[in-house]
Structures are given as structure tokens and as C-alpha cells.
Amino acid sequence: MLTPVPLDKAYRLLNHGPVVLVSSAHGEARNVMAAAWAMPIDFSPPKVAVVVDARSYTRELIEASGEFALNIPCRQQVGSVLKAGTASGRDTNKFTHTGFSVRAGSRIAAPLIEGCVGWLECRVIDEPHIQKQYDLFVGEVVAAEADDRVFREGHWDMADDDLRTLHYLSGGTFFTTGDAITIASD
Amino acid sequence: MLTPVPLDKAYRLLNHGPVVLVSSAHGEARNVMAAAWAMPIDFSPPKVAVVVDARSYTRELIEASGEFALNIPCRQQVGSVLKAGTASGRDTNKFTHTGFSVRAGSRIAAPLIEGCVGWLECRVIDEPHIQKQYDLFVGEVVAAEADDRVFREGHWDMADDDLRTLHYLSGGTFFTTGDAITIASD
Numbered sequence: 517m518l519t520p521v522p523l524d525k526a527y528r529l530l531n532h533g534p535v536v537l538v539s540s541a542h543g544e545a546r547n548v549m550a551a552a553w554a555m556p557i558d559f560s561p562p563k564v565a566v567v568v569d570a571r572s573y574t575r576e577l578i579e580a581s582g583e584f585a586l587n588i589p590c591r592q593q594v595g596s597v598l599k600a601g602t603a604s605g606r607d608t609n610k611f612t613h614t615g616f617s618v619r620a621g622s623r624i625a626a627p628l629i630e631g632c633v634g635w636l637e638c639r640v641i642d643e644p645h646i647q648k649q650y651d652l653f654v655g656e657v658v659a660a661e662a663d664d665r666v667f668r669e670g671h672w673d674m675a676d677d678d679l680r681t682l683h684y685l686s687g688g689t690f691f692t693t694g695d696a697i698t699i700a701s702d
Numbered sequence: 703m704l705t706p707v708p709l710d711k712a713y714r715l716l717n718h719g720p721v722v723l724v725s726s727a728h729g730e731a732r733n734v735m736a737a738a739w740a741m742p743i744d745f746s747p748p749k750v751a752v753v754v755d756a757r758s759y760t761r762e763l764i765e766a767s768g769e770f771a772l773n774i775p776c777r778q779q780v781g782s783v784l785k786a787g788t789a790s791g792r793d794t795n796k797f798t799h800t801g802f803s804v805r806a807g808s809r810i811a812a813p814l815i816e817g818c819v820g821w822l823e824c825r826v827i828d829e830p831h832i833q834k835q836y837d838l839f840v841g842e843v844v845a846a847e848a849d850d851r852v853f854r855e856g857h858w859d860m861a862d863d864d865l866r867t868l869h870y871l872s873g874g875t876f877f878t879t880g881d882a883i884t885i886a887s888d
Contacts, residue, residue, distance in 0.1 A: 528871060528872055531738050531739075531869075531870060531871055531872065532719060532738075532869035532870065532871055532877050533718060533719015533720060533738070533741070533869050534719060552717050552718075552719075552741075552742075553717075553741050553742055553743060554741070555719070555738075555739050555740070555741045555751075555753075556738075556739055557739060557753050557836050557837075557838055558753075558836065563836070565741075565751060565836075565838065567741075567743050567744075591883070594883055594885055595885055598885045643831075643832070645829075645831065646829070646832055650743050650744065650749070650751075650840065651743075652743055652751065654836065670872075671871070671872075671875075672871060672877075680880065682883075683717075683718035683719050683869070683879065684717060684718065685714060685717055685718055685857070685858060685882075686714055686717065686856075686857075687884075688884050688885045688886065689857075689882055689883070689884045689885075690882070690883050690884075690885070691718050691858075691879045691880055691881065691882055691883075692880035692881050692883065693869065693877045693879075693880055694866065694877055694878035694879055694880030694881070695877065695878050695880070696871075696875055696876070696877055697777070697780055697868075697875070697876050697877075697878065698873075698874050698875045698876075699780055699781055699784045699874045699875075699876070700874065
């Protein structure tokens with residue numbers, strides 16, 4: 517079941533550094549790409565930073581729409597995640613290519629990727645210098661949801677191996693998110 | 703054994719989103735803090751982005767010195783990593799508090815934390831607006847090393863559970879880096 521994530525807990529979807537799928541739309545055009553370089557940068561209001569290459573089709577759609585979604589995929593999607601990261605939406609219908617189906621977001625027009633375990637709908641905070649200099653986009657998270665099989669009441673619980681989140685290394689190699697350890701603070 | 707990591711492979715130490723220890727020094731002063739919000743933003747020359755709170759002692763030392771190191775800790779250090787993230791260097795000698803011992807870096811004055819499995823020595827690229835607005839620092843990686851028990855020839859191999867890297871969630875809970883999966887690209 518999809519469950520809304522309160523905005524002040526939204527950073528927790530991304531805090532452990534998973535790979536994300538960046539989805540975007542403008543008019544009839546839409547796309548999805550994989551990105552390892554995304555992270556939270558603020559708690560409340562929640563903000564994220566993500567690197568989107570200047571030559572990518574996603575970049576064009578984000579700049580035209582001022583919006584993007586970060587979708588957090590899981591282990592059972594790993595083949596499609598790699599495909600989303602290695603083809604370009606200029607040449608290929610990435611949704612056909614990856615097999616991803618989509619649903620509508622609640623606050624933005626970018627489509628959300630089904631089968632993921634977390635979703636962050638973001639509006640770009642315009643920062644022209646770092647966009648140009650570092651391909652770095654800042655977004656404010658305006659809505660967040662999670663799959664309550666793995667994220668409930670602000671906490672991940674990845675008991676099902678197929679639903680573990682992914683961390684990208686290089687060359688088609690990913691890590692899954694491993695065991696949880698909780699340390700009592702002094 | 704410590705092994706140098708070629709600069710064009712340095713991003714791979716951080717690509718999977720592990721928690722880092724940010725170490726810094728200025729004159730006789732030095733400090734270490736934990737940070738979940740760090741990521742690569744470029745391959746070559748390698749650059750990183752990291753969020754460092756405006757009120758932190760680390761921030762003061764980074765701004766004074768123009769340098770910081772990102773140290774990548776492992777599972778056997780998890781208790782000390784949490785301590786590094788919950789005390790302030792203004793009130794506490796963080797090295798005594800955490801038990802971390804240090805060694806000298808090769809290119810910068812910030813100390814490197816022993817027992818970690820990867821190290822990125824960074825020089826700040828001054829970006830006053832995003833430092834002030836988002837507490838976001840950009841650094842160029844000027845040297846990188848890894849523990850060759852877990853990172854060799856540009857690839858992680860975390861066969862030893864104690865040496866797995868860590869991903870921070872919240873409230874004293876970490877994930878370890880889990881199993882690797884390699885997908886053949888089409």
C-alpha cells in the first residue's frame with residue numbers, strides 16, 4: 517500500500533544514499549533516468565540536490581517544467597534501473613525500454629515509477645550558477661510517499677530482499693541495502 | 703594495506719552513498735563530524751558536495767582552512783561514528799570522545815581517521831552563495847586512498863562484514879552496505 521510520508525520525514529527516504537530514478541515531463545514529453553548522485557540537503561522544508569548531466573534529455577525536461585520526481589527503486593527492478601541509466605530518452609522511449617509503468621503524482625506533472633518503494637515530488641529552486649557549473653539541481657520536496665511494506669512511520673524495514681533499495685557503484689554493479697544496526701546514543 | 707586510488711576512480715569510494723566522517727584542521731585546531739549528506743558531483747577532476755551545518759565547529763575549520771577530508775568508516779566503527787555525529791567539537795575533544803586515532807594526509811592538513819576504509823582529501827571550491835544558502839560545500843578531490851582489503855583496482859569487495867561501509871538513517875540506526883549484484887548491460 518502507498519502511504520504518504522510527512523514532509524519532515526521525507527529526507528529519510530534518501531538519507532541512506534540509494535540510487536534514484538529521476539522522472540520528468542513537459543507537455544506530452546516525459547522521461548526517466550537513473551542517478552546515483554542525489555541526496556537530501558535540508559530537513560524542513562525538505563530539499564534535495566541531484567546531478568543531471570547537461571546533455572541529458574531529462575535536463576531539458578526539468579529546465580522546461582521546473583519539476584522532477586525522485587523515485588527510489590528496489591532490487592527486483594535492478595535490470596530496468598540499469599537500462600534507465602544507459603540509454604538516452606532522446607533516442608529511445610525509456611518507458612518501453614525499461615518496462616516501467618507510471619502513475620500520476622499528486623503535486624507535479626512528472627510521472628511516478630510504479631514498483632519503486634519511495635517517491636519524492638520536487639520543484640526546482642532555481643540556482644542558475646550551480647546548474648551550469650556543476651549540473652547540480654536543488655529541489656524542494658512538495659510531496660512524498662512510500663510503500664508501507666518497507667517504510668512505515670518514518671522508518672525503513674527491508675525484511676523482503678526483493679524490496680531492498682539499491683546503491684550504484686559502476687559498470688552495472690549495484691549494492692543492495694544491507695542489515696540495519698541500531699546503536700544506543702550515550 | 704593502504705593503496706592510492708587514481709583520481710578518476712575516486713568517485714567510486716562515495717558513489718554508493720555511504721556515511722562519511724568529515725575531518726578538518728586549522729592551525730592547532732582539528733575536528734571530526736559524521737555526515738550522511740555527501741556525494742560525488744563530478745568524475746574528473748573529481749568533485750564532491752557535502753552539507754556542513756552553519757553552527758558546527760567543522761564549518762568554522764573548513765572555512766578557515768579551505769580544506770576537508772571525507773573518511774569512509776566501516777561497520778566495526780559504528781559506535782564511534784554515532785558519537786562523532788552527536789557531540790560538538792566546540793564542547794568536546796571529538797578524537798578522545800570517539801576514540802579515533804589519526805594519520806597525516808598527503809595533500810591537505812586535515813587529519814585522516816585510522817580504521818576507515820577510504821579517504822578523500824578535498825580542497826574547497828569557494829561557492830559563497832550555496833555555502834550560505836544551503837550549507838553546501840563543493841570540494842575538489844586532490845588525493846584518495848583505500849584499504850585494499852575492501853577496495854582494489856577501482857572496485858569494492860566487502861567480503862568481511864566488519865569492513866562493510868555504513869549508510870545512516872536516523873536516530874542511531876545505520877544500514878550496512880549489502881550484497882553486490884552485477885547486471886550485464888544490453
